[in-house]
Amino acid sequence: MMELQKLTIGKAINLGLRRAMEEDPKVLIMGEDIGKLGGVFRITDGLQKDFGEQRVLDTPLAESGIIGTAVGLAVRGFRPVCEIQFEGFIFPGFDQISSQLAKLHYRTQGKIKMPVVIRVPFGGGIGAVEHHSESPESLFAHIAGLKVMAISNAADAYWGIQEAIRSDDPVLFFEPKKLYHSGALKMEIDTEATPSRVAASQLVREGTTATVVAYGPSVKVALDAAAAAEEEGKSLEVIDLRTLSPLDLGPVFESVRKTGRLIAVSEAPSESSLTSEIAARVQQECFYSLEAPVLRVTGFDTPYPPAKLEEHYLPDLDRVLHAVDRSLSW
Amino acid sequence: MPSEQWTHPEPGDGPAAIAAQPSPEQVIAGLRATSEGGAELTQLLTPEGQRVPSTQFDPYVADVDDETLRNLYRDMVLVRRADREANAMQRQGQLGIWVPLLGQEAAQVGSGRALQPRDMAFPSYREHGVAYTRGVDLRDLIGIFRCTDHSGWDYKAHGFHPYTIVIGNQVLNATGYAMGQKFEGKVGDDDGEATICYFGDGATSQGDVHEGFVWGAVYDAPLVFFCQNNQWAISEPTERQSRLPLYQRARGYGFPGIRVDGNDVLACLAVTRWALEQCRHGNGPVLIEAFTYRMDAHTTTDDPTRYRLSDELEEWKLKDPIERVRAHLVRGGGAEPEFFDQVQAEADEFAAQLREHTFTMPEPPPERIFSNVYAESSPLLEQQRAEYLSYLDGFATAGEH
Numbered sequence: 001m002m003e004l005q006k007l008t009i010g011k012a013i014n015l016g017l018r019r020a021m022e023e024d025p026k027v028l029i030m031g032e033d034i035g036k037l038g039g040v041f042r043i044t045d046g047l048q049k050d051f052g053e054q055r056v057l058d059t060p061l062a063e064s065g066i067i068g069t070a071v072g073l074a075v076r077g078f079r080p081v082c083e084i085q086f087e088g089f090i091f092p093g094f095d096q097i098s099s100q101l102a103k104l105h106y107r108t109q110g111k112i113k114m115p116v117v118i119r120v121p122f123g124g125g126i127g128a129v130e131h132h133s134e135s136p137e138s139l140f141a142h143i144a145g146l147k148v149m150a151i152s153n154a155a156d157a158y159w160g161i162q163e164a165i166r167s168d169d170p171v172l173f174f175e176p177k178k179l180y181h182s183g184a185l186k187m188e189i190d191t192e193a194t195p196s197r198v199a200a201s202q203l204v205r206e207g208t209t210a211t212v213v214a215y216g217p218s219v220k221v222a223l224d225a226a227a228a229a230e231e232e233g234k235s236l237e238v239i240d241l242r243t244l245s246p247l248d249l250g251p252v253f254e255s256v257r258k259t260g261r262l263i264a265v266s267e268a269p270s271e272s273s274l275t276s277e278i279a280a281r282v283q284q285e286c287f288y289s290l291e292a293p294v295l296r297v298t299g300f301d302t303p304y305p306p307a308k309l310e311e312h313y314l315p316d317l318d319r320v321l322h323a324v325d326r327s328l329s330w
Numbered sequence: 331m332p333s334e335q336w337t338h339p340e341p342g343d344g345p346a347a348i349a350a351q352p353s354p355e356q357v358i359a360g361l362r363a364t365s366e367g368g369a370e371l372t373q374l375l376t377p378e379g380q381r382v383p384s385t386q387f388d389p390y391v392a393d394v395d396d397e398t399l400r401n402l403y404r405d406m407v408l409v410r411r412a413d414r415e416a417n418a419m420q421r422q423g424q425l426g427i428w429v430p431l432l433g434q435e436a437a438q439v440g441s442g443r444a445l446q447p448r449d450m451a452f453p454s455y456r457e458h459g460v461a462y463t464r465g466v467d468l469r470d471l472i473g474i475f476r477c478t479d480h481s482g483w484d485y486k487a488h489g490f491h492p493y494t495i496v497i498g499n500q501v502l503n504a505t506g507y508a509m510g511q512k513f514e515g516k517v518g519d520d521d522g523e524a525t526i527c528y529f530g531d532g533a534t535s536q537g538d539v540h541e542g543f544v545w546g547a548v549y550d551a552p553l554v555f556f557c558q559n560n561q562w563a564i565s566e567p568t569e570r571q572s573r574l575p576l577y578q579r580a581r582g583y584g585f586p587g588i589r590v591d592g593n594d595v596l597a598c599l600a601v602t603r604w605a606l607e608q609c610r611h612g613n614g615p616v617l618i619e620a621f622t623y624r625m626d627a628h629t630t631t632d633d634p635t636r637y638r639l640s641d642e643l644e645e646w647k648l649k650d651p652i653e654r655v656r657a658h659l660v661r662g663g664g665a666e667p668e669f670f671d672q673v674q675a676e677a678d679e680f681a682a683q684l685r686e687h688t689f690t691m692p693e694p695p696p697e698r699i700f701s702n703v704y705a706e707s708s709p710l711l712e713q714q715r716a717e718y719l720s721y722l723d724g725f726a727t728a729g730e731h
Binding site: 067073075092100104108113 | 480484485496499510513542701705708709
């Protein structure tokens with residue numbers, strides 16, 4: 001039955017969590033302040049009221065504790081979904097993520113499954129204090145055994161969170177916090193439809209002049225840049241990666257073979273990052289198709305600056321267009 | 331020498347009480363290898379093999395007759411013999427490393443034998459004796475140390491989680507598992523389930539252990555925290571981890587803590603059974619500090635002569651966990667001399683099998699590198715696997731010509 005709803009990203013995640021919990025009684029949600037408060041971003045609003053305190057756990061305040069107990073619950077057969085309040089607070093849990101969550105399946109040659117999701121609001125642009133605006137996704141994409149997703153729109157948020165929960169692998173699910181409640185990004189979603197798969201890159205705008213690849217909050221920047229470029233007679237193709245590990249670069253290679261140019265956009269610092277990986281593999285696979293070097297528009301290789309400076313730090317429409325011009329002038 | 335008679339000053343205590351807090355020497359004396367482990371040490375069998383009556387704990391070993399004691403003795407002898415064999419094999423270059431349990435047989439066998447098949451144990455990396463009590467074939471375990479495998483047993487069938495090398499990680503994992511037992515309603519009576527988690531004195535300094543205590547208490551998890559205080563975290567002594575005897579830490583989290591003679595298999599069995607009973611009935615976690623001693627090195631890469639005195643070792647030799655059971659059995663007529671000979675012969679055969687298995691253990695094929703990284707494999711890994719196997723095939727082809 002068609003159940004069309006116009007949803008923000010935040011509400012889409014909420015409904016995705018709700019549907020996953022309804023479908024599988026082994027799905028638990030756990031984190032700080034996620035019950036009565038509904039999370040600091042209200043993403044889990046109303047879930048504890050409907051599913052009870054044993055399925056929506058307001059936990060003590062310690063990230064290693066949240067993730068480490070989720071690992072044990074998964075060994076027991078549960079499917080925990082952890083919320084980390086802000087990406088900058090995930091590091092106390094890094095040990096459990098990298099040492100246990102990512103490796104137990106490998107260590108036991110598949111005897112232990114780790115169906116754990118860690119939801120991580122990430123990225124800047126909200127004018128926050130230190131540790132609240134970072135983009136550490138490359139650190140997790142580097143760890144074998146983890147899947148990393150980063151969604152950019154409400155439909156992918158709704159289906160993606162359910163896909164992550166259904167996965168028998170551990171998933172780091174990065175959510176663009178700046179866009180959680182954006183009315184402009186509301187999408188009409190058939191919430192009763194058969195699930196559509198999110199674990200693959202998606203062509204979100206066709207073009208011929210150059211390819212722009214992005215993920216998470218940067219997809220909106222790329223799309224805005226493509227709209228502006230069109231007015232200047234340039235046709236940008238935009239690809240949303242959606243899954244950062246394992247990376248699905250097939251559509252990127254295909255696009256670069258068509259356009260000959262690639263600009264990779266991300267808020268994260270550039271050194272040893274996902275955009276580095278994209279650049280390396282594109283030059284390896286598309287060397288004879290490239291008309292210019294792969295260019296990157298990223299955050300700088302600095303700690304995240306005080307928020308009064310973040311408009312300079314974050315890739316924006318103009319920096320993307322500038323990179324397109326540099327690519328075209330090669 | 332004063333040991334654990336002192337108490338910490340409480341809020342509101344006057345200057346005299348604060349001034350009366352223990353000197354560093356008193357703290358060390360309270361924590362370290364005092365001959366009896368302090369006034370609150372639970373012991374049912376003295377180092378001389380004398381039975382010590384206990385109103386609280388005797389009911390928990392009322393079923394332990396001479397035959398059961400002989401079995402516990404046999405367990406410890408087999409485990410020690412396997413440990414010594416593995417240690418020797420490492421010295422001969424057959425194992426990459428070994429983690430000796432010498433001296434900790436009673437803590438491991440006593441606590442392990444207290445478990446029911448439905449219970450779950452989360453070990454650290456020295457729990458070969460617990461593994462044995464859980465029915466894990468030590469031949470499946472030795473691959474970890476020959477570096478052919480990370481974990482070679484079925485954790486679910488044996489109720490024995492894979493070894494955890496990172497100090498303290500498993501405490502949180504065990505806590506989560508025990509929370510799951512609670513959420514599933516598996517506690518409440520004698521038939522309830524419980525989890526036991528093993529860690530060392532050094533691990534108690536880790537944040538994960540603190541968090542495990544917090545979570546365990548908050549969720550009333552049916553979880554026995556079993557700390558084997560073997561006095562040394564590689565070269566760091568217990569007093570480098572705590573100003574309090576470790577079992578007393580439980581009070582701060584709101585659950586019972588108890589110190590047991592970790593070289594007394596009977597006491598370890600009784601105290602662990604009691605703790606598991608608390609858990610099964612839904613009363614939340616218990617911390618057991620098994621006061622014991624690591625008689626060998628931390629691992630075969632370690633050199634304990636650099637940091638501890640031989641006097642200490644000699645003192646602990648007198649409290650050997652196996653010899654006290656032997657003395658008790660001999661004194662009470664619970665075993666004939668032939669029994670001890672028979673167990674020794676069995677242990678030698680056990681060790682020989684372990685050795686033979688180790689020597690003939692096949693090395694894993696190279697494609698194993700790529701197996702089971704994910705439940706759902708990734709295209710990149712498939713590509714890497716194919717490319718690497720093709721590369722290796724190139725060598726084989728070259729060799730044929």
